[in-house]
Each structure stands twice: as structure tokens, then as C-alpha cells.
Amino acid sequence: MGIFNARDVLRGVCFAAALFTAGCSYPTRNQEAQIVDESHGYRWNKLPPSGLEDTLVVVTASGGGTRAAALTLSVLRALNEIALPHGATLAQEIDIISSVSGGSVAAGYFALEGPAGFDKLENDFIRRDGMRALLFDGLNPLGLARLAAPGLERIDLLIDYLDERLFHGATYQALLDRQRLPFLVLNAADMVEGVPFPFTQRKMDLLCSDLSSLPLATAVAASAAFPVALTPVTLTNYSPCSATQGKSHWPPPWVTDSIDEPGTRQEDGVWYDNPQRASLARVEQAYALGKDGKAPKSYIHLLDGGIADNLGISEPLRMLATRDTQRSLLGGIDSGRITKLIFVVVNARSFAPSELDQRQATPGELDMLLASINAPIDRTTAGTAAQLRNLLMDEFRQMALGDPAKKARFEALADNTALISVDFDAIVDADCRRKYQAISTTWSLDKRRIDALLKVGGALLGSDPEFERLLRLLGDPARPRLATMEEACQAL
Numbered sequence: 001m002g003i004f005n006a007r008d009v010l011r012g013v014c015f016a017a018a019l020f021t022a023g024c025s026y027p028t029r030n031q032e033a034q035i036v037d038e039s040h041g042y043r044w045n046k047l048p049p050s051g052l053e054d055t056l057v058v059v060t061a062s063g064g065g066t067r068a069a070a071l072t073l074s075v076l077r078a079l080n081e082i083a084l085p086h087g088a089t090l091a092q093e094i095d096i097i098s099s100v101s102g103g104s105v106a107a108g109y110f111a112l113e114g115p116a117g118f119d120k121l122e123n124d125f126i127r128r129d130g131m132r133a134l135l136f137d138g139l140n141p142l143g144l145a146r147l148a149a150p151g152l153e154r155i156d157l158l159i160d161y162l163d164e165r166l167f168h169g170a171t172y173q174a175l176l177d178r179q180r181l182p183f184l185v186l187n188a189a190d191m192v193e194g195v196p197f198p199f200t201q202r203k204m205d206l207l208c209s210d211l212s213s214l215p216l217a218t219a220v221a222a223s224a225a226f227p228v229a230l231t232p233v234t235l236t237n238y239s240p241c242s243a244t245q246g247k248s249h250w251p252p253p254w255v256t257d258s259i260d261e262p263g264t265r266q267e268d269g270v271w272y273d274n275p276q277r278a279s280l281a282r283v284e285q286a287y288a289l290g291k292d293g294k295a296p297k298s299y300i301h302l303l304d305g306g307i308a309d310n311l312g313i314s315e316p317l318r319m320l321a322t323r324d325t326q327r328s329l330l331g332g333i334d335s336g337r338i339t340k341l342i343f344v345v346v347n348a349r350s351f352a353p354s355e356l357d358q359r360q361a362t363p364g365e366l367d368m369l370l371a372s373i374n375a376p377i378d379r380t381t382a383g384t385a386a387q388l389r390n391l392l393m394d395e396f397r398q399m400a401l402g403d404p405a406k407k408a409r410f411e412a413l414a415d416n417t418a419l420i421s422v423d424f425d426a427i428v429d430a431d432c433r434r435k436y437q438a439i440s441t442t443w444s445l446d447k448r449r450i451d452a453l454l455k456v457g458g459a460l461l462g463s464d465p466e467f468e469r470l471l472r473l474l475g476d477p478a479r480p481r482l483a484t485m486e487e488a489c490q491a492l
Contacts, residue, residue: 027153029218030235033210036243038326041201042172042211044183044319045326050093051086055340055473056329057094058316059182063101063224063306064348065441070126070450071348072099072106073118074457075422079344080115081458081480082471090474091115096319098185098198098312100305102441103346104223108216109166111175111184122454125165129444153231155221163217172199172219173212185315188222189308191232191301193283196308198315199223202325206251206287207300208241222302232301239290251288254324255281277318311345313388321395330399333413334406340416340473345388346457347423350441389419418470422460432489452492458482 038045050057059079061072080091092115099107109121163169175184186199197203199219204211222233244250258274258281286297305312319325332338393414400407427433436456439449461467462482471477 060312061099061103068102068348070453078458187305188302208238455483456488459488
């Protein structure tokens with residue numbers, strides 16, 4: 001979800017009005033690729049495997065501003081307390097971290113610096129009054145004059161703030177150079193198509209664009225670009241380009257295989273097998289055809305990823321359920337290399353009480369705008385672990401039809417899977433639950449709330465019924481000392 005509360009959005013709208021006369025500027029965010037193939041760019045198969053060779057560890061982090069960043073940091077620190085037999089911690093053996101909006105700040109910095117960056121993330125970002133800094137930078141005379149210059153937009157306030165506080169010019173090439181997991185997936189949303197846009201080289205290939213040169217701060221800002229208050233991050237679509245000329249298949253087979261061939265009978269269409277995948281493939285085909293398509297897509301406008309998937313689970317699910325990711329995860333399951341799965345979903349969704357429930361007056365335009373964005377995002381992320389298990393196992397069952405050996409492997413994996421949902425909704429104490437759910441979605445939280453959030457993530461992780469299974473899958477390491485739910489509730 002977005003990073004602003006109602007008051008922040010109102011300020012953002014006023015800010016937009018103040019800048020309306022500044023003129024239009026259209027910066028170029030991404031560069032054209034010179035090479036488009038599996039050997040180039042920031043990809044899953046370009047990073048070394050983890051030390052847990054038979055176990056795939058996936059962490060996803062939702063949106064929710066500082067609330068989400070702090071909750072994600074709390075969970076990562078808790079995972080870092082689980083010491084493994086070979087000397088590493090579970091946090092150091094995360095294979096994939098996929099995130100949205102506020103969660104992307106923590107995920108992006110963790111991918112860049114690992115556990116060594118925890119304290120800097122807390123002190124230089126989470127405990128800073130980011131909203132005040134952003135508003136000051138944008139509304140002071142120098143800031144207004146700067147944004148009136150060609151090539152700058154309101155989203156640049158957030159990009160520059162993230163770069164100054166955390167990323168310091170680091171690009172995806174820095175992640176490649178470090179040669180260590182986790183594989184980072186920052187998720188924005190295509191505001192025209194309403195589908196997730198994960199920042200991976202696989203996706204950028206369709207735009208004939210090089211992810212390696214893209215600043216991490218730009219991708220994180222795109223993931224957190226709350227509608228109206230911030231402008232989108234706009235990517236240039238260079239496809240088709242010289243790097244795709246001469247290829248025997250363009251768009252790539254992993255796109256076209258999910259799209260109906262011309263003349264296909266209605267009842268035989270691939271859409272009926274997997275509507276979501278077929279619909280996404282049609283969007284990806286439009287990306288790849290670019291300006292030469294029947295509906296030209298020369299530019300992709302990206303907003304807050306929570307619009308399309310506020311949990312960041314879409315891309316990890318795709319990687320688990322298809323073979324078009326090199327070092328295929330399905331191939332690892334088929335071969336028996338991957339026999340265990342640990343999936344931790346960090347869900348910082350809010351459920352704050354609303355004064356609208358106490359008033360008969362018709363809600364105003366701002367209230368309706370916020371409700372149309374926030375409420376659907378927050379309410380559709382409930383019950384994540386159960387839903388994720390059903391989605392994943394349904395995919396596996398479909399793939400195993402008619403293949404007893406494959407069916408047995410998938411069933412064995414299901415028995416060796418720990419799916420943990422870190423969610424305020426899991427708090428049993430009703431008063432404590434309401435207090436955590438009422439923490440605002442903003443970049444400005446007081447010390448007491450931040451202290452509480454940094455406790456509750458580990459407490460929720462350790463109290464999840466699947467946590468004991470997680471430890472068992474890891475060979476029963478010593479149980480870490482995590483905050484209890486009682487301690488977390490007392491903190492707030």
C-alpha cells in the first residue's frame with residue numbers, strides 16, 4: 001500500500017496544484033539494452049545458490065510506509081537470530097525477497113547490505129521524519145525552482161530522499177557485483193493495465209531495457225509512488241530494438257506460449273486453463289511489440305505496487321509455478337534438489353477506525369478517492385498464508401496431472417513446507433490488535449510506535465503455528481530469543 005495517510009495525500013494534492021504552473025518535464029529513467037538474453041543482467045541464475053541447497057526460502061513484504069519498513073526489519077532481524085549448522089543465519093540464506101511500497105525500502109536495502117545494514121536502515125530511515133523532509137524539500141523556494149527545471153517530477157523528491165538516506169547511487173549492478181542472495185524483486189504496478197510490474201531483467205527484456213543501470217532508489221520509489229500525491233515513474237519502451245533483431249522468437253516463447261494461437265476455438269483457449277497468466281501474457285506481449293503493436297506501448301507508467309499486489313507474492317508464485325526462470329525452481333523440485341519450502345509473508349496492512357462511520361454526511365471527494373485506493377488494497381490481503389498455500393498447491397496439482405512420480409514429489413514438498421503470515425490480524429488480544437492496526441500509513445511515526453513495530457514482527461513470527469515446522473525443516477536449530485506477544489502489546 002501507499003506511504004501517505006489522508007492528511008499526507010491532501011498535502012500532496014495541494015503540492016501538485018502549487019507545481020501545476022511549473023511546466024512539463026519528462027525524464028528518461030531507463031536505458032536501452034545492448035544485449036537481451038539469459039546470460040546478461042540481474043537475474044536469478046546470475047547469483048550463487050544458497051547454503052541451504054535443498055531448501056527454498058522466500059520472504060515477501062507488503063506496503064504500508066514506515067509501518068511496513070519497520071515490520072519487515074523486525075522480521076528480518078528475527079530470521080537473523082536463527083543460527084544454522086553451517087554457520088550462517090536464516091536471514092543470510094533467504095533466496096528471494098519480493099516487496100511492495102514501504103516494504104520495498106527494507107527489502108531493497110537488505111538485498112544491498114545484508115544484515116550489516118539493519119542498524120543504518122533503522123536509524124537513518126525508519127527513525128527519521130521522512131515526511132517532513134520530503135515536504136520541506138518540495139515546498140521551499142529552492143525545491144520549487146528545482147522541480148520547475150526540465151527532467152524532474154514530484155517522484156524525484158522521493159527518489160532523491162531514498163538515495164540520500166540509504167542507497168547512495170547504487171544500481172542493480174551493485175547487487176550483481178556483490179554476488180550474494182537474496183534475489184530482489186521490487187514490485188510496482190502498471191497504472192494503465194493494473195497488473196504487477198516486478199523490476200527483474202526478465203521483465204525489462206520485454207522493454208529492451210537494461211536493469212543493471214537502473215538506480216535502486218528509482219525502483220523503490222516506483223514501488224511506493226502513491227497515486228495523486230506522487231507522479232508515476234515512467235519507463236521508456238525501446239522494444240523492438242537492435243538487441244532483439246535476428247532472434248528466432250520475439251516476443252519470447254514464455255510469453256507467446258500463454259497466448260492463444262490465431263484461429264483457436266473459444267472453448268480450447270488457454271485463458272480457461274489459467275486466466276490470470278493468460279491476461280498477464282497478453283500485456284507482456286504488448287510490451288514486447290512496443291511501438292509496432294496494434295495498441296502501441298511506447299511508455300510504461302508505474303505507480304505504487306499495492307494497486308495490483310500489496311503482498312508482493314505474484315512474482316515468487318510465478319517463479320515457482322513456471323519453467324521460464326533459469327535455474328528453474330520447478331526443475332529443482334522435479335530433480336529432487338529442492339525438497340523444502342519456507343515462505344514468510346510480512347503483511348503490514350492497516351485497519352484503522354474511520355470517522356466516516358460516525359457521520360451521516362456524505363463523504364467528500366478526498367475521502368472517496370482514498371477509500372477507492374486504500375480499502376480494496378488492505379482488505380484483499382487477509383488470510384495470506386492459507387490463500388498462498390491453496391494457490392501454490394493448486395498450481396502443483398495441475399502440473400502433476402497424469403504423472404504419478406511428479407505428483408509424489410509435489411506432495412512431499414507440500415508436507416515439507418512452512419508458510420508463515422506475519423499479520424497484525426493474528427494478534428489475539430483485541431485491544432492490542434486494534435492499536436497495531438491503527439498505526440497510520442505514513443513516513444512519520446513516533447518513537448513509541450516504531451519501538452513497538454520493531455518488537456511485534458519477531459513476536460508474530462515466533463508465535464505463528466508454522467514456526468515450529470520452520471525450525472524442524474532447518475534441522476531443529478536453537479530456538480531464538482524473540483519478543484513475546486505480551487511484550488509487543490505492552491510496548492504499544
